């Protein structure tokens with residue numbers, strides 16, 4: 001199958017925004033990331049379309065053979081320390097991170113012709129931080145996390161539904177579902193961040209910053 005050129009987005013084109021500039025990253029990646037995440041969250045296309053899950057990021061890890069794996073996770077926390085996501089600590093991605101605690105994440109904000117990309121070391125967040133987030137989740141999502149041994153094989157959909165029924169019964173007398181011991185957050189601490197902004201003729205803007213001691217080295221890359 002040939003994948004061709006899609007329809008051009010209708011005006012106003014986000015690519016008419018000012019050129020991405022090195023100075024925007026002088027203090028590191030965090031403030032530009034927050035601005036772009038907010039833009040992605042608030043953006044409404046002329047036809048009314050919005051970016052679904054603007055906090056979705058594609059997480060790249062490597063397995064014990066050095067074989068890369070990517071999957072989407074939701075960014076549930078961001079500050080100048082890094083980007084936080086929550087998952088099962090016995091999943092494939094968790095095994096990858098146990099062996100090799102480095103990862104990349106990419107936010108593909110295609111609708112607004114932007115992309116943000118981060119690479120760095122990954123560490124588990126504290127149990128307190130996990131608990132604080134866990135208790136904001138709907139009960140159904142909490143029970144689903146208890147029911148699913150993420151990334152393990154299961155022979156039938158029905159077994160998953162039976163597992164959900166079992167944990168629903170197990171916790172039915174409790175007001176609060178406890179945090180599973182096998183569930184929690186990770187924080188990716190960027191040492192490299194790159195912001196991409198689409199431009200005419202594929203002459204896109206790419207600005208990268210790399211951690212350099214306590215500061216950041218900022219430079220432009222060819223598209």
Ligand SMILES: Cc1cc2nc3c(=O)[nH]c(=O)nc-3n(C[C@H](O)[C@H](O)[C@H](O)COP(=O)(O)O)c2cc1C
Nearest residue numbers: 053056071072073074086087088091092093094151
């Ligand atoms: C939009 C979207 C958001 C997702 N968010 C998460 C998430 O925050 N945490 C998670 O564990 N899985 C999330 N998933 C599922 C993962 O992509 C993946 O299938 C799962 O974590 C198992 O990955 P692994 O086997 O590589 O560990 C999401 C999937 C999609 C499509």
Ligand SMILES: Cc1ncc(COP(=O)(O)O)c(CN)c1O
Nearest residue numbers: 073074076086087088137141150
């Ligand atoms: C399995 C799984 N775990 C965690 C999450 C994170 O999001 P939430 O806490 O809002 O469920 C998601 C989001 N799709 C998910 O699919």
